Amino acid sequence: MLSGIQPTSGSFHLGNYLGALRQWVAMQDDHDAFYCIVDLHAITVEQDPKVLRENTRVSAAQLLGLGIDPDRSALFVQSHVPEHAQLSWVMECMAGFGEAGRMTQFKDKSTRIGTDRISVGLFTYPILQVADILLYQTDRVPVGEDQRQHLELTRDLAQRFNSRYGKTFRLPEAFIPKETAKIFDLQEPTAKMSKSVPAGVIELLEEPKRLAKKIRSAVTDTGREIVFDPANKAGVSNLLAIYSSLTGRTIADLEAAYEGKGYGDLKKDLGEVVTEFVTPFQAKVKSFLDDPAELDKVLHRGADRAREVASVTLARTYEKVGFLRP
Numbered sequence: 001m002l003s004g005i006q007p008t009s010g011s012f013h014l015g016n017y018l019g020a021l022r023q024w025v026a027m028q029d030d031h032d033a034f035y036c037i038v039d040l041h042a043i044t045v046e047q048d049p050k051v052l053r054e055n056t057r058v059s060a061a062q063l064l065g066l067g068i069d070p071d072r073s074a075l076f077v078q079s080h081v082p083e084h085a086q087l088s089w090v091m092e093c094m095a096g097f098g099e100a101g102r103m104t105q106f107k108d109k110s111t112r113i114g115t116d117r118i119s120v121g122l123f124t125y126p127i128l129q130v131a132d133i134l135l136y137q138t139d140r141v142p143v144g145e146d147q148r149q150h151l152e153l154t155r156d157l158a159q160r161f162n163s164r165y166g167k168t169f170r171l172p173e174a175f176i177p178k179e180t181a182k183i184f185d186l187q188e189p190t191a192k193m194s195k196s197v198p199a200g201v202i203e204l205l206e207e208p209k210r211l212a213k214k215i216r217s218a219v220t221d222t223g224r225e226i227v228f229d230p231a232n233k234a235g236v237s238n239l240l241a242i243y244s245s246l247t248g249r250t251i252a253d254l255e256a257a258y259e260g261k262g263y264g265d266l267k268k269d270l271g272e273v274v275t276e277f278v279t280p281f282q283a284k285v286k287s288f289l290d291d292p293a294e295l296d297k298v299l300h301r302g303a304d305r306a307r308e309v310a311s312v313t314l315a316r317t318y319e320k321v322g323f324l325r326p
C-alpha cells in the first residue's frame with residue numbers, strides 16, 4: 001500500500017484526516033505500507049523554500065502524531081527517493097497530452113491560479129503521482145474521492161506500459177472510505193474542504209478555541225431539523241458526517257439525539273468533539289518537533305526502505321524500455 005500527502009500547508013485539515021490519513025493509520029496493521037510526504041508535488045505551485053522545509057518536518061510530525069508507526073511503515077520524503085522523478089519521466093512518455101489535459105483537478109487549480117501563472121509541473125502532477133504509486137507495486141491507495149480520477153489514470157498507464165513492454169506493474173486500486181470520501185468546506189458546504197479556502201477549513205494544528213468558533217459560524221440552512229440530507233441540507237449533513245466519524249456514533253443515533261434541538265447545540269457539541277480530538281494530537285506534534293534530529297533520522301530510515309523497493313521497479317522499467325545498464 002502507498003499513499004502521499006503534500007507538505008504545502010503548515011497543518012493538515014480534517015478533510016485530509018477523515019478522507020485519507022485515518023485509513024493510513026488503520027491500514028498499517030495489515031499492509032506493507034509506504035507513506036510519502038510529496039515535496040516534489042509541493043513545488044508545482046509557487047512556494048517559499050524556508051517554509052517548505054519547515055512544513056515538511058511539520059508534516060512528518062503530524063503523521064507520527066496521528067499514529068503512523070515508523071517501525072511498521074516506511075515514512076519518507078519523496079525527494080529523498082530519486083526513483084520517483086525518474087519513473088515519472090518514463091510514465092510521461094506513456095501518457096497522451098489530451099489524456100493529461102482531462103484531469104479535473106488540474107483544470108480546477110489552473111482556473112484558480114490563472115493560466116499565465118501555472119507551471120508545466122502542475123500539468124504533469126498526476127503523472128508524477130502515477131510513478132509514486134507504481135514504484136511500490138501497490139495494490140491499494142487510501143485517498144479521498146478527489147483522487148479517484150488520478151487513480152484511474154494510474155491504472156490506464158500501468159496497463160498501457162504492461163501491454164507494450166510486458167508485465168511490469170501491478171494495477172492498483174483506490175481505497176476510498178464511503179462516509180468520509182469528501183469532507184466539505186464549512187463556509188461553502190457544496191465545495192470540498194481544501195487548504196486553498198482558509199475560512200471554512202478545520203486545520204488540525206489550529207487553536208481549539210478558534211476551531212470551535214469556526215464550527216459555530218459554519219453555514220447551515222434556514223430550517224431547524226437536524227437530519228442527514230446532503231442534497232437539501234449540505235451544511236448540516238457535513239457537520240453530522242464529521243461528528244459521526246470522529247466519535248464512532250452512527251448518523252441515525254445523532255439524528256435521534258438532536259431531535260428537537262437546534263443547530264447551535266449541534267455546533268457547540270461538535271466544537272467540543274473536535275477540541276477533544278486535536279488537543280492531544282497537537283501536544284504529540286509539538287513533542288516530535290522538539291527533536292528535529294530524531295525526526296530526520298526517522299525520515300532517512302523510511303527513505304532507505306522505500307529505495308530498496310523503488311530501485312528494483314525502476315531498474316526493471318528501464319530495462320523494459322531498452323535503456324542500457326549503467
Ligand code: AQP
Pocket residue numbers: 004005006008009015016017018019020021142143144145146147180181182183184192193194195196
Ligand atoms: N475535503 C476532503 N475530503 C476528503 N479527503 C480529502 N483529501 C483532501 N481534501 C479532502 C485527501 O487528503 C489526501 C491528501 O491530499 P493532498 O496532498 O492533495 O492534500 P492537500 O493538497 O492539502 O489537499 P487540499 O486541501 O485539497 O489541497 P488543494 O486545494 O491544493 O487540492 C488525499 O488523499 C486527498 O484525497
